[in-house]
Amino acid sequence: MQQATPSTDLPHPDADEIQLGAVLFALSDPARLEIVAQLRDGPIEMARCHLNDPDVPKSTKSHLMKVLREAGVIRNVAQGRGRILSLRREELEQRFPGLLDAVLNARG
Amino acid sequence: MQQATPSTDLPHPDADEIQLGAVLFALSDPARLEIVAQLRDGPIEMARCHLNDPDVPKSTKSHLMKVLREAGVIRNVAQGRGRILSLRREELEQRFPGLLDAVLNARG
DNA sequence: TAGATGGTTCGAACATATTCGAACCATAGG
DNA sequence: CCTATGGTTCGAATATGTTCGAACCATCTA
Numbered sequence: 060m061q062q063a064t065p066s067t068d069l070p071h072p073d074a075d076e077i078q079l080g081a082v083l084f085a086l087s088d089p090a091r092l093e094i095v096a097q098l099r100d101g102p103i104e105m106a107r108c109h110l111n112d113p114d115v116p117k118s119t120k121s122h123l124m125k126v127l128r129e130a131g132v133i134r135n136v137a138q139g140r141g142r143i144l145s146l147r148r149e150e151l152e153q154r155f156p157g158l159l160d161a162v163l164n165a166r167g
Numbered sequence: 168m169q170q171a172t173p174s175t176d177l178p179h180p181d182a183d184e185i186q187l188g189a190v191l192f193a194l195s196d197p198a199r200l201e202i203v204a205q206l207r208d209g210p211i212e213m214a215r216c217h218l219n220d221p222d223v224p225k226s227t228k229s230h231l232m233k234v235l236r237e238a239g240v241i242r243n244v245a246q247g248r249g250r251i252l253s254l255r256r257e258e259l260e261q262r263f264p265g266l267l268d269a270v271l272n273a274r275g
Numbered sequence: 276t277a278g279a280t281g282g283t284t285c286g287a288a289c290a291t292a293t294t295c296g297a298a299c300c301a302t303a304g305g
Numbered sequence: 306c307c308t309a310t311g312g313t314t315c316g317a318a319t320a321t322g323t324t325c326g327a328a329c330c331a332t333c334t335a
Contacts, residue, residue: 067300067301067312067313069313079200079270079273079274080195080196080197080200081195083191083192083194083195083270084191084192084195086191087188087189087191087192087195088188088293089188092187092188104311105311105312106310106311106312115294115295116294116295116296117295117311117312117313118294118295118296118297118312118313118314118315119293119294119295120312121312121313121314122292122293122294122295122313122314123293124312124313125313125314126292137301137302137312139301139302139303139311140301140302140303140309140310140311140312141302141310141311141312142311142312142313154273155269155270155272155273156269156272156273157265157268157269157272158266158269158270158273160265160269161263161264161265161266161268161269162187162191162263162266164263164264164265165187165262165263165264165266166187175282175283175330175331177283196323212281213281213282214280214281214282223324223325224324224325224326225281225282225283225325226282226283226284226285226324226325226326226327227323227324227325228282229282229283229284230283230284230322230323230324230325231323232282232283233283233284234322245282245331245332247281247331247332247333248279248280248281248282248331248332248333249280249281249282249332250281250282250283
């Protein structure tokens with residue numbers, strides 16, 4: 060079947076609106092950092108993105124994504140009935156050079 | 168007069184105990200980041216460390232320092248009746264290479 | 276030893292973040 | 306259609322962080 064045009068698209072900050080404080084705060088949480096680490100090697104479907112704690116309700120998971128998205132760390136776009144998550148690597152690199160790599164590298 | 172041995176020394180985490188999340192959180196606040204930026208070029212006396220908001224009570228200022236200290240970002244040692252603040256650059260660099268520089272550089 | 280200076284700590288008020296169930300929405304597939 | 310799947314959103318409860326005055330402590334100077 061054809062790929063549907065997503066009707067539910069969430070707001071993302073423009074690259075030049077991304078705030079350092081918001082990014083650092085978003086990354087300061089273990090669960091959120093874990094998500095970011097999973098996106099390291101490319102986009103993944105949200106349904107395939109598993110947290111360390113397997114019993115996290117979907118509303119909580121959704122909220123974690125929201126904080127990361129609103130901070131400008133990840134992109135969250137609808138595809139089919141699911142969602143594709145991806146790191147905003149280039150934009151973060153342009154705005155805060157070396158920051159994301161340093162964090163990802165620090166985390167192991 | 169002789170330099171007194173400080174009787175009030177505050178607890179600092181060991182280098183290997185410094186947590187990435189705590190560091191990122193500590194740096195995610197504008198006022199705390201401002202303090203860190205002031206320490207960029209070397210230690211300064213706490214009394215000479217001025218925040219953007221000049222009307223911050225000393226208890227609030229002390230709390231900001233506490234968060235940075237307990238995260239392992241700064242050192243806070245007594246000297247005379249005041250205190251000397253310094254960045255834990257080497258230790259942070261050893262533990263999270265490039266992180267502090269990236270943050271300081273991002274902040275401008 | 277008294278007073279001024281520079282700071283920490285405590286407690287209470289307030290603000291902000293997190294968690295999670297329930298309700299809701301959209302899409303894919305039968 | 307109907308139903309299952311994958312997700313967002315809302316609201317309320319809870320947890321965590323912030324702010325600031327008051328009290329306190331140590332040091333220097335007179």
